[in-house]
Amino acid sequence: xxNHSNSSEITFHHEFDREAGRxxxxxxxxxxxxxxxxxxxLGFWLISLEGDFFRLLVKGVICVLMLAKAFYIVAYFxxxxxxxxxxxxxxxxxxxxxxxxxxxFLYDGNSYKNLKNxxxxxxxxxxxxxxxxxxxxxxxxxxxxxxxxxEGTME
Amino acid sequence: MSHEVNMHxxxxxxxxxxxxxxxxxxxxxxxTFITKYIFSQDHKMIAKQFLVTGIIWAxxxxxxxxxxxxxxxxxxxxxxxLETILGKWAEGGKLNPEFYYALTTMHGTVLxxxxxxxxxxxxxSNFLIPLQVGARDMASPFMNMLSFWxxxxxxxxxxxxxxxxxxxxxxxxxxxxxxxxxxDASEGSKIGMDLWLIAMALFVVNSLLGSLNxxxxxxxxxxKGMSMTRxxxxxWALLFTAVLGVLSFPVLLSGFxxxxxxRHAGTSFYLSDIFLASTxxxxxxxxxxxxxxxxxxxxxxxxxxxxxxxxxxxLVSDVMSANAxxxxxxxxxxxxxxxxxxxxxxxxxAHHMFVTGLNPFLGAFFVLLTLLIAVPSAIKVFNWLxxxxxxxxxxxxxxxxxxxxxxxxxxxxxxxxxLGNSTLDIHLHDTYFVIAHFHIVMGVxxxxxxxxxxxxxxxxxxxxxMNNTLAYIHFWITLVGAYLIFWPMHYQGLxxxxxxxxxxxxWASFNQFDGLNRFISIVTIIVFAVQLLFVFNFFYSMFxxxxxxxxxxxxxxxxEWTTPINPGHGNWEGEIPEVHRWAYDYGKDGREFIPQTxxxxxxxxxxxxx
Amino acid sequence: MAQAVPAEQKWWSxxxxxxxxxxxxxxxxxxxxxxxxxxxxxxxxxxxIRFSSNSWPDPNEVxxxxxxxxxxxxxxxxxxxxxxxxxxxVTMVLAVQAGHxxxxxxxVRNLVLTIIGGIAFLSCQAWExxxxxxxxxxxxxxxxxxxxxxKASTNFTNFFFTITGFHGFHVFSGxxxxxxxxxxxxxxxxxxxxxxxxxxxxxxxxxxxxLVWVFVFTVFYLV
Numbered sequence: 001x002x003n004h005s006n007s008s009e010i011t012f013h014h015e016f017d018r019e020a021g022r023x024x025x026x027x028x029x030x031x032x033x034x035x036x037x038x039x040x041x042l043g044f045w046l047i048s049l050e051g052d053f054f055r056l057l058v059k060g061v062i063c064v065l066m067l068a069k070a071f072y073i074v075a076y077f078x079x080x081x082x083x084x085x086x087x088x089x090x091x092x093x094x095x096x097x098x099x100x101x102x103x104x105f106l107y108d109g110n111s112y113k114n115l116k117n118x119x120x121x122x123x124x125x126x127x128x129x130x131x132x133x134x135x136x137x138x139x140x141x142x143x144x145x146x147x148x149x150x151e152g153t154m155e
Numbered sequence: 156m157s158h159e160v161n162m163h164x165x166x167x168x169x170x171x172x173x174x175x176x177x178x179x180x181x182x183x184x185x186x187t188f189i190t191k192y193i194f195s196q197d198h199k200m201i202a203k204q205f206l207v208t209g210i211i212w213a214x215x216x217x218x219x220x221x222x223x224x225x226x227x228x229x230x231x232x233x234x235x236x237l238e239t240i241l242g243k244w245a246e247g248g249k250l251n252p253e254f255y256y257a258l259t260t261m262h263g264t265v266l267x268x269x270x271x272x273x274x275x276x277x278x279x280s281n282f283l284i285p286l287q288v289g290a291r292d293m294a295s296p297f298m299n300m301l302s303f304w305x306x307x308x309x310x311x312x313x314x315x316x317x318x319x320x321x322x323x324x325x326x327x328x329x330x331x332x333x334x335x336x337x338x339d340a341s342e343g344s345k346i347g348m349d350l351w352l353i354a355m356a357l358f359v360v361n362s363l364l365g366s367l368n369x370x371x372x373x374x375x376x377x378x379k380g381m382s383m384t385r386x387x388x389x390x391w392a393l394l395f396t397a398v399l400g401v402l403s404f405p406v407l408l409s410g411f412x413x414x415x416x417x418r419h420a421g422t423s424f425y426l427s428d429i430f431l432a433s434t435x436x437x438x439x440x441x442x443x444x445x446x447x448x449x450x451x452x453x454x455x456x457x458x459x460x461x462x463x464x465x466x467x468x469x470l471v472s473d474v475m476s477a478n479a480x481x482x483x484x485x486x487x488x489x490x491x492x493x494x495x496x497x498x499x500x501x502x503x504x505a506h507h508m509f510v511t512g513l514n515p516f517l518g519a520f521f522v523l524l525t526l527l528i529a530v531p532s533a534i535k536v537f538n539w540l541x542x543x544x545x546x547x548x549x550x551x552x553x554x555x556x557x558x559x560x561x562x563x564x565x566x567x568x569x570x571x572x573x574l575g576n577s578t579l580d581i582h583l584h585d586t587y588f589v590i591a592h593f594h595i596v597m598g599v600x601x602x603x604x605x606x607x608x609x610x611x612x613x614x615x616x617x618x619x620x621m622n623n624t625l626a627y628i629h630f631w632i633t634l635v636g637a638y639l640i641f642w643p644m645h646y647q648g649l650x651x652x653x654x655x656x657x658x659x660x661x662w663a664s665f666n667q668f669d670g671l672n673r674f675i676s677i678v679t680i681i682v683f684a685v686q687l688l689f690v691f692n693f694f695y696s697m698f699x700x701x702x703x704x705x706x707x708x709x710x711x712x713x714x715e716w717t718t719p720i721n722p723g724h725g726n727w728e729g730e731i732p733e734v735h736r737w738a739y740d741y742g743k744d745g746r747e748f749i750p751q752t753x754x755x756x757x758x759x760x761x762x763x764x765x
Numbered sequence: 766m767a768q769a770v771p772a773e774q775k776w777w778s779x780x781x782x783x784x785x786x787x788x789x790x791x792x793x794x795x796x797x798x799x800x801x802x803x804x805x806x807x808x809x810x811x812x813x814i815r816f817s818s819n820s821w822p823d824p825n826e827v828x829x830x831x832x833x834x835x836x837x838x839x840x841x842x843x844x845x846x847x848x849x850x851x852x853x854x855v856t857m858v859l860a861v862q863a864g865h866x867x868x869x870x871x872x873v874r875n876l877v878l879t880i881i882g883g884i885a886f887l888s889c890q891a892w893e894x895x896x897x898x899x900x901x902x903x904x905x906x907x908x909x910x911x912x913x914x915x916k917a918s919t920n921f922t923n924f925f926f927t928i929t930g931f932h933g934f935h936v937f938s939g940x941x942x943x944x945x946x947x948x949x950x951x952x953x954x955x956x957x958x959x960x961x962x963x964x965x966x967x968x969x970x971x972x973x974x975x976l977v978w979v980f981v982f983t984v985f986y987l988v
Contacts, residue, residue, distance in 0.1 A: 010785055021862045029855050036847055043840050043987045047825050059988040066983040070976055077858050077972045079965075086776065087784035091794060094402055097501045098805055104505065104517060105450055105809045109816035111514035112444055117819070123428075127819040130914040289779070294788040367795050371788040379780030401799045409806035413927065421905025422923040424814070442918025447813050451806060734779065 028076045032069055039065050186724075196296035197724040201303050202282035203616060206609075208310060209274020210690060216265035219258045221683050226250045228676025230658050244322070253342045255657045256325035260343070261317070263328025264351070268358055269313070271463040271601050273306050276400075277361075279466055279608055280369045280393045282616065286715035287387050289378025289734065291725045294371040298364050305361035309354045316350035324351035327655070329456065332425035332448050336417040339433050349418070352411050359404045366397035373397075378714070380734035385751070387713045387738040388483060391490050392469025395497040396462050403458035403501070410451030417443075424448075446512050453504035460597045461500045464564075465493060467604020468535060471557040473738070474611045475539060477711040478554035479546030480747060482739035485538045492531035499528050509577040510584045518577045525575035532568055536561060547742070551709070552626035553611035559634045560603040566638075567596025570645065585655070588648025591641045599637045606630075606689070613693075614708050618721045619700030625692040629685055636682035643671050710748050713738045717752055793966045797973045800935075804977050807931065808984060811924040820911035822921045824986050827902075827909050832892055843986045846889045847978065853882025854975040857943075861968040864961025869950060872964060876947045879971065883940040890933050894926070902926075925985060932981055935974045942967050 042058050042065075049055055075081040080088055117124045195201060225234060226249070233248030244254040281299065285292055293299045316323040325343025326334040330351065338345045373394045377386070413424040423440035425448045430437045476483040483489065506525045509518050539561045548554065570592040573579050583589065606629075613621050652665055659665040659672075707716040714734065718726050732752040740749040744760055776783040784791060815821050825839035832842075856878040863871025901908035904926050907919040946967045955961045 010782065010787060018862055018866045021865075022859070025855060025858050025862070029851070032851055033848070036844075036851070039983070039987060040840055040844055043825075046987075047839060062983060062987050066979055069979045073854070073972055073976045073979065077854055077975070078969055079861075083786070084776065084784050087786070087791075087794075091798060094398070094798060095801070097402065100502050101454070101805065102809055102812070104520075105447075105813045106816050107517055108446065108450065108505075108514050109444070109813035111517065112446060112512070112817040113819065115512070115514075116817075124819070127915055129916065131910055131916050294792065298792075363796070363799055367792045367799075370795055371791045374784065375782045375788045375791060377779035379778070381779035382775075382777050385779075401795055402802055405799045405803035406806040409803050409810065412931075413807075413810060416904060416923065416927060421919075422927075423905075423919055424810070424923060440919075442814065442818055442920045444814060444817050447810055450813070451810065454806070 024076060028072050031072055035065050035069050035072075194300060196292070196300050198281045198285050198293050198296065198299060199616070199722070199724075199726075201299055202278050202280075204303050205273060205277030205281060205306070206616075208307065209270050209278060210693070212265050212269040212274060212310065214687070214690065216262050216270055217683050217686060219262040219265070221680055222250065223255055223258045223262070224676040224679040226255060226657065228673045228679075230660055250657075252657050253322060253325060256327075256341075256655070257323045257343050257347070259655060260325050260327055261313075261323050264313070264324070264355075266598065267328060267459065267463070268355070269306075269310065271598075271605075272459070273358070273361065275601065275605050276393065276396050276462065276466045277303070277306065277365060279389070279470060279605075279612075280365065280397065282612065283389055283715065284369055284372050284393060285376075286615070286718065286722075286726060287390050287713050287738075288373060288376060289381055289714050289731050290372055290376040291727070291731070293368045294376060295368055299368050302361050302364035302368065305357050305364065309357035309361060312350050312354040312357065316347045316354065319346050319350065321345040321347055323347040329449075329452055330414070331452075332414060332417065332445050333429055336414060336425055337429070337431065337438075338418065339431055341433075349415075352415055356408060356411060359408045362400045362404050366400040369393055369397040370401065378731045378734055381714075384487075385734060385737045387469075388472040388486070388489055388493075389466075389469035391493055392465045392467075392472075395493050396465045399458040399462050399465070399497055399500055403455040403462075406451055407455035410448055410455075413451075414448065446508070449508050449511055450505065453507045454501075456507060457504040458500040460593070461496055463601045464597050464604075465496065467560060467601050467608070468493065470608035470611075471539070471560045471604050472542075473711075473713065474553045474607045475542055475557045476739050476741060477611075477709055477748075478549045478551055478557070479543055480549070480710075480741045481542055481546040482741055482743075483538070484541040484544075485534075486737065486739065488534055489538055492534040495531040496528065499524060499531070503528065506575055506577075506580075509580040515577065522575060522577050526572065528575075529568070529572060532564075536565055536568075551610065552621070552623060552630060553607045555627070555630045556603045556607035556610060559630065560600050560607060562634075563595050563600035563603060563637065566642075567592055567594075567600060571596060582651075583648060585653055586648035587644040587652050587654055590654050591644035591648060594644075595637070595641050599641070603633075606633075609693070611709065612715075613696065614703045615715055615718075617697050617700070618703050619696055620703065620708075621696040621700055622692050625688060629689045629692070632685045633682060636678050636685070639678045640675050640682065643675060647671065707750075712740055712748050712750050714751055717750065787962060789966055790962065790969070793969050797969060800973065804928075804931070804980070807924075807928050808980060811928060811984065814920050814924065818918065818920070820913045820915050820917070822907075822909040822917050823912040826912075827897075827921075828893075828986060830896055832896075840986065842889070842893065843982060846886055846893075847982055849882055849886045849889065850975050850978050853879045853886070854972055856882060857968045857971045861961075861965050864955070864964040867956075867961070869953075869956060872950050872955075872961060873947065876943055876950065876964075880940055880943050880947065883936055883943065883971075887933060887936055887940070890929065890936075894929075897922075897925075928981060929985070932974070932977055935977065939967075939971050939974050942970060 039062055042062050046055060046058055049058060080091065117127075191197075192200065195204070222237070225237075234245075235248040237245035237250070238248050241254070244251050250258070281293070284290070321342045323343060324330065324335070324347045325341060326348070330348070334340045334344055335348055336344075338348075373386075373390055377383075383391075413422075416422040417424050417426055423443040425445050426438065426440035426443040427445075429440060472483055472489060503521055503525045505513055505518065505521045509521075513521075543558070570588065574583060574589060574592055610621060610626060613619070647668055650665070650668075652659065652668060659668070703720050706718075706720060709716070714732065717732055719728060734751045735754045736749065736751055738751055740751075741747065743749055776785070782788075828843060829839040830836040830842065831838045834841075856875045860872050860875035860879060863869075863875060897903075902922045902925075904923055905919055907917055907922040909917055909921060911917045946964055949955060949963065950961075955963060
């Protein structure tokens with residue numbers, strides 16, 4: 001323990017048990033791997049899954065699993081779970097801002113789509129035209145973009 | 156797993172300060188001119204560097220407003236001297252329309268970011284945090300120095316953008332695409348826009364390095380006895396400011412990175428369905444959304460206005476309490492309302508976008524959240540007024556500016572309630588009503604808070620007083636002038652006069668405001684001249700002002716007045732004092748004030764406030 | 766390894782670190798918070814544009830190649846990348862723990878493994894980018910069709926290259942930081958200092974890179 005005393009900002013030191021630490025790492029590694037495998041399995045299932053509702057449901061489950069993985073990485077690998085409660089709060093509470101950040105942005109993105117489809121029928125028609133599938137579909141945008149470059153319209 | 160507690164005895168607990176800054180103990184170490192004044196790591200010197208850079212920027216930014224006010228007030232006159240100074244930007248003595256937009260854009264950018272963010276919180280966070288919490292310096296003095304030099308680099312690039320062939324950015328300080336994303340859209344969208352974006356990216360780095368330091372210092376390096384409920388309100392305000400900066404500036408950075416890709420990599424994050432008149436071409440860009448940029452910008456942009464106003468709220472609270480010789484009214488309510496403001500800052504950004512294509516149903520939530528801000532703001536105002544109530548007021552320049560701040564904050568805040576409603580915004584958006592609102596509530600009042608802080612802490616910064624007569628002239632003309640400039644703009648805005656227009660002579664209905672516009676412009680010039688008087692007073696007093704003879708000239712309680720009159724690097728000679736009480740023991744037990752360092756006496760009235 | 770701190774301790778009365786950590790670690794945490802908002806803004810922008818599009822390309826058609834095995838293998842390559850990053854995170858934790866135990870050899874071994882993992886991940890990313898570039902994908906150019914067979918805007922590739930590029934830049938700087946840590950360890954800098962707290966801070970950064978990948982992986986490859 002004495003070798004820690006150089007950092008005096010740390011008033012109390014953890015009794016560090018390397019064996020227990022290693023066990024925890026192994027446990028978390030297994031959990032992370034298993035969750036990733038479940039995610040991948042769901043991802044494969046999604047490829048052939050029909051029906052909007054079920055697709056959405058599976059995607060929702062994948063997002064929950066994503067958050068679970070994030071929790072294990074932050075709590076154990078980044079050791080946050082073992083810090084003082086007040087410090088955990090200063091990090092977790094600001095993250096709550098993401099809720100409104102995500103909800104408002106995505107809701108407005110969706111609204112923008114509906115507005116365009118409603119008030120710009122040409123846009124809607126264009127977006128419904130199916131293109132013949134080829135091995136490498138012609139690069140949309142790429143050629144036109146090159147044209148634009150030639151004309152010197154882009155900065 | 157054993158949980159053996161390795162506890163040092165209380166006497167063995169070394170405080171943070173001693174450890175990091177042993178080398179600064181006393182000030183015998185050699186300092187060259189360069190390490191002392193240029194690449195200094197002393198928080199007080201860095202604060203002064205921010206301050207002086209901020210003053211230079213404020214003069215430049217203010218001058219811009221004088222120039223475009225000349226155009227707005229006297230649209231039919233010509234000013235040949237303008238051509239002498241500005242050359243082709245003012246051919247024949249009249250402002251070129253492109254240059255008019257560049258001026259308004261740079262006026263906004265400079266004052267919002269370079270003066271009222273870096274100049275204000277850069278100065279006072281650096282200067283006051285270590286002094287008021289009892290630390291020898293910032294947590295990382297080196298990063299603190301880097302922070303200033305990133306700001307300096309940003310300043311150089313922004314200045315350089317004024318001198319490029321096609322002129323500086325001219326799409327408004329918000330830089331909305333497509334104007335900012337397409338080089339062909341306007342003169343100011345070319346290289347000037349790129350320089351603007353690079354300067355702003357460097358500015359974000361400056362803000363991040365600074366804010367991380369402020370937070371860590373406040374949390375980790377307070378002296379013994381200085382609990383968070385004993386720190387002056389300035390410290391709370393600066394803490395919340397730093398938190399806002401850390402969480403909101405990165406979002407702006409992301410938005411800028413996407414914008415840079417749109418400009419140079421042929422992406423269409425913000426672009427869709429565009430026909431460019433200047434080149435007579437339809438652009439291939441599809442699928443982007445200009446509203447996305449607005450969301451990203453205002454996710455920073457709204458917290459940004461609190462980054463500007465919160466520090467001044469803290470400064471004003473302290474200056475007011477010290478000069479009213481009364482404890483601040485409702486300390487915890489002040490902290491709570493600042494916390495509420497900091498949280499709400501992140502929830503209301505889209506009220507800047509009510510009429511840009513935002514979903515109206517979503518807008519309703521933003522109206523509700525926006526109007527909620529009135530609650531903590533009102534709490535603060537009532538607390539300032541009750542602090543003044545029956546106080547033994549000393550009308551020092553700092554105190555006058557504090558009172559002026561409260562007056563302006565009320566006047567400007569009330570119009571915010573109008574603008575927070577999405578329905579009223581249909582009429583009021585992009586009019587002079589908006590200009591009047593935000594200039595009063597965050598522009599002028601933030602300046603008032605800053606002046607209050609400067610007059611109050613000038614003796615601590617330079618060991619001299621500023622000239623009082625000049626200060627009183629400065630205060631009265633600025634206060635009256637600010638109201639004379641911005642009050643009439645409310646009427647113009649209600650009548651529908653749009654902002655960002657070069658010339659209104661085409662509208663018969665706005666002709667009635669010709670005289671008013673001329674009046675506003677004349678007052679603007681007078682007020683600007685008086686600010687130059689302040690600058691003169693500042694630099695003159697720095698070298699020739701009346702010397703400070705006592706350690707605590709204002710009879711204030713907080714810790715910075717326990718340092719020597721001209722503190723060296725390390726702030727205190729010998730031990731850092733221990734703190735025994737809060738910072739607002741004024742007029743207690745028949746004593747005028749009791750410093751924070753004095754132990755609580757046996758017969759003393761118990762502290763009721765915390 | 767529960768908290769070995771008495772509950773009644775007055776953390777906030779000043780004179781000591783209220784969080785029981787040095788300021789550098791605190792700064793690193795808050796820097797990562799800030800960076801989380803940078804990445805958050807990118808990913809949320811991606812979501813916003815995706816929500817405002819009538820259709821979007823199918824990741825399983827875009828990412829279906831594996832070096833040496835040809836195409837038609839959706840999700841395989843990205844699984845490899847994900848596991849490389851998870852494993853490198855594990856070795857980083859082990860390096861931090863070895864640092865706590867003042868075990869220089871352990872620190873060196875695990876840091877080397879972490880650096881190898883980081884370089885492996887970057888190599889995978891380089892391969893994937895090159896492969897996609899040869900298919901005609903780049904900033905401003907998208908050869909892939911939407912899942913419903915309609916023409917896609919370029920924003921799928923725009924966001925893909927921007928966000929994975931920004932993440933890759935973080936991995937790259939993480940590798941550089943780890944190499945610096947390795948050199949400092951080999952030069953006995955931490956041994957003389959008496960603690961390996963710098964490794965802990967580098968570790969926080971490295972785990973954050975892994976954390977971001979969890980989100981990038983999910984939103985770009987899975988859903």
